[in-house]
Amino acid sequence: MMEALILSTLAVTLAEIGDxxxxxxxxxxxxxxxxxxxxxxxxxxxxxNHGLAGLLGSLLAQWISPLALRIGVAVSFLGMAAWILIPDELDEDTPTRAGLGVFGATFVSFFLAEMGDKTQFATITLAAHYESTLMVIAGTTLGMLIADVPAIFIGQKMGQKLPLALVQRCAALLFALLGLAAAWDAARLAGWL
Structure with a gap:
């Protein structure tokens, strides 16, 4: 259970830098x-957002054979490793002026920004991989907060000084290693090794 929490937190924290x-x-x-x-x-x-993604991941784990699940997890992790290296930009139509107040505008903006985002797919994949969906959701949520809350206080000035390319490469490497480990596990399960 702790592995699910720690890896989920680390993966999303790194993936969120520059997101x-x-x-x-x-x-x-x-x-x-x-x-x-x-x-x-x-x-x-x-x-x-991550609660829904975690539930979807745990449902996928129940519906798909163990070998297909491991292959899917490996492909997903390797895909996320490549995706992380593509720089993200904020969409201009993010709803921050909807008259919802600060909390409401933040909630709507973040929920919509996370739809189809790499951290949502990471949550689905991690929840499918681990049997502890709650720990994955806790970890991905914690990772999101670790990356985004300092952004509130530090602001753009410090954000420009972060070695973004290095952080993105580290996150991509982490997902690639997770993907290779899942591929190894799938090959072992299939009897190919």
Whole structure:
């Protein structure tokens, strides 16, 4: 269980550096200057989004054969390793001016920004891989907060000084290693090794 929590936290923390939701946290902090409702909105949106993704991952694990699941996990992790190396940009139509207040604007913005995002797919994949869906959801949510909450306080000035390319390469390497480990496990399960 602790492995699921630790790897989920580490994977999402690294994947979030330079991600559009981190840019969104910068933008919201600049616009609203109210860190507590922004942090609570990020937490609520991440729990909702990653909770749904974790449930989907655990359902997939029940519906798919163990070999197909391991192959799918390996392919997903390797795909995420490549995806992380593609820079993210914040969409201009992010709904921050919907008259919802700071918490509401943050919740809606983050929930929508995470739809189809690499961390949502990571949550699905990690939940399918591990039997502890709650630990995966806790880990991916914690990873999101570790990456995005400092963005609220540090702002764009410090964000420009982070070695983004190095962080992205480390995250890609982590997902590639997870993918190779899952591929090895699939080959062993299939009797190919």
């Amino acid at each position: 559009k939701t981190q840019l969104l946290a910068f933008m919201l902090a600049t616009r609203f200057r109210r860190p507590v409702p922004i942090m609570l909105g990020i937490l609520a949106a991440t729990l909702a």
